[in-house]
Amino acid sequence: MLCRSSTKLLNICIASLCRAHSLEKAESVIADSIRLGILPNVVTYNTLIDAYCQLVGVDAAFCVLDRMREAGIRPDVISYNSLMAGAAKEGLLPRLEGLFDEMCQKGINPDVWSFNTLMHCFFASGKPDEATKIFWYIMNNDLSPSPATFNIMINGLCKNNYADYALTLFWYLRSCGFVPQLITYNTLINGLCKAGRVQAAKRILKELGESGNAPNAITYTTVMKCCFKYKQFRHGFEILLDMERKGYTFDGYAYCTVIAALVKEGRTKEATDYMEQMMRSGIQLDIVSYNTLINLYCREGNLEAVSKLLCDMEKRGLECDKYTHTIMINGLCRSGDIKRATEHLYSMNMEGFDSKLVAYNCVVDGLGKAGQIDHAMEMFKSMERKDTFTYSSVVHNLCKARRYSCASKLLLSCLRNGLKLLDSAQQAVINGLYSSGFPSEAKRLRSIIRTAQMLRY
Template sequence: MLSTRLLNICITSFCKSRDLAKAEAVIVDGIRLDILPDVVTYNALVDAYCRIVGLDAAYSILQRMREAGITPDVVTYNSLIAGAARRCLLSRVLDFFDEMLRAGIRPDVWSYNTLMHCFFKVGKPDEANAIFRDIILSDFLPCATTFNIMLNGLCKNGYINNALMLFRNLEHHGFVPQLVTCNILINGLCKARRLRAARKILRELGESGIEPNSITYTTVMKCCLMSKQYQQGLEIMSLMKNKGYAFDGFSYCTIISALVKTGRMEEANSYIEEMMTNGIELDLVSYNTLINWYCKEGDLETAYKLLHEIEKGGLECDKYTHTIIINGLCKAGNIECALRHLEYMCTMGFDSNVVAFNCLIDGLCKSGQIDRAIKLFESMEVRDSFAYTSLVCNLCKVKRYKCAAKLLLSCLKDGMKVLRSARRAVLDGLRGSGLIHEANKLKLELRMAQILH
């Protein structure tokens, strides 16, 4: 037997599959069969139009509702508020909220949750905190989502200490955190490089009887590796493997990179093989990590094979990919190939790649081709302090102190910083060569450049 409930189920299904034309057709057919839509029917449409078409199209449905004698309710406005919040349109969120109040529709906890979330998204944590206080002090019952939004918003806006204090305060008042809540806090702590605090939450999570998932372990593992706590990171990795959790391509490459940095080449190679065996589809970041690993190993042939594999697979190499190759060629002493690769890189539209130029300048200097390094340096459109420092130090090594002094002064006048050791090397070199007057003059000019910049 046909009913409005069945009508709503059909419309909701079409809306979920993003087929709004069929959803609208079902409403027309229902009316023709004397099955009239209700507020639930139109609420499904409002939500779908917010997600698929836009806010204005969704808002226009309210007029259709009124023409059909149906009054919008809190769910209707919650959908509009959520749609505006997804697009970070705070003014529209506040307009919908105000309209709902003027219509005599009482907001519920989800209305306030969405408003609070939007304030956090647009960087207004004080306003979000005020909403949170209103929820706590009113007769609304905050749900786990309320606390999760608050903790996530505080973490993302840099208030990690406040998030931790709130978490402890909630625990003190009997709130039992779920896994998603702990994951939010652990992620925030890890991004703030608060590894010890993150590991403490992880340990407490296990003690409470809640089993951490792969997201929990991966977050802490990556933080350990990024903080150069390689042993701790690898221990978590081993724990994940024992529990049967699968790694994604990024996790594999993070592990491989850490193993390389700690000199554990055989283990790194075994993870590369395991990754390939498991059929992990690599993204560009993963490819770059592997190319870097092979370059450090001196296996440039395999690095180039991976480069061709990227291009053949439809991915576009970025400037970091080519820079890794150039650096690997320079380390191997193959300067001519590195220069040719730089030219190829420029023809591909990657201009102003300072890091690639820096690698070549350093490589040319170490191979005794200081004049070519200077020429390459002068051809750079953009230079950084590393380029200046590298060339200054290498000029000092070949005892070309006057040239180094001129370059050093030029760097400081451009408002860039050079390592103190480089300055000292130039001054000591001038004095050691008997150029006392030049050294004193340079020292005075350096001091003036510092004052001016």
């Protein structure tokens, strides 16, 4: 009895040290207990295996198995489940499959968590067919699937672009008596939103409300952001009002989602109100939050407030990312301060940021709108990467400067290279050629555009 109680106390001690990430002390306690005649059991070693998987890696954890065998202790399904979870965490599918096979060869029957881990790793490795086979094996062999089994399956299908199948499976499981919990609903709603299935996500949200499981802030925010992303602003704001009516506490993510959507809609007064509400709530801002607020102030032309935010970021040890710089460059261009925008772009180049295309586009367009078309053309020619917006912007600004011949040549070059410009840019060139007394050139250009459209489709 004394030995059994002592081993139990040993296990409690080892578990506490492992939770405190003190593996060396845990190992030292085990060594001391053995010298005192208190022998560790399978629970002791399983605790150690799980800790090594979490803190060091599956290779270090696997060595504990050899120590168990040397001590005459037979590893059990929990031992292998921990090792498999460690392999899954590191994305080592072949290693996980090897552990699963070894467990079966040693006569240790896998449980539902063994299969759950295997299924999860197949999904994470982009093998949804293999994962689906595991799922139906669980269902057809009386392995008592847990809610986690269904959540892994639904989440995996959604992440592998099978949102429709996930939705069908969800309804099938419901018809079989499965009672989904909030996490299942949230998993499905998130997957549908990422797949662009806005209507289906809203339908599941409504069903969730009718099921007796109250949606939480994560549920509402996920659907709301999806509505804003696909320009269904009215539905997004309806969800926002529903959240407010029900007294949900907003987090920084929810606030930024709303503020960004209001800014896009040009509703800066409301965006400012939400921004002030967020600041009053004491939410700690991250870089995404700062970028959202900087974008709002830039659109208002309040560069003094932008400077204060940048100072606040610096005090908190946050560094501007490429989105911060791009937002500021766009704001400076919108306010007409092209000189500072250009200087800021050059500083981005000096700091080595990648993917500066949007920032360059802002400055090129700003230079054109400010009447500095020659400077804009110089920067345009120096750009390593260009997209549809780059060319469309330059063509528009060339037309604004009444340089229709140059705009026509650039447009023709784009068409020959298979690049489609904005319809408004194409029409601006045609209208300009007509108005400047070159109707034949305008008709020829219109014919080339139509031919290019037919070849494209």
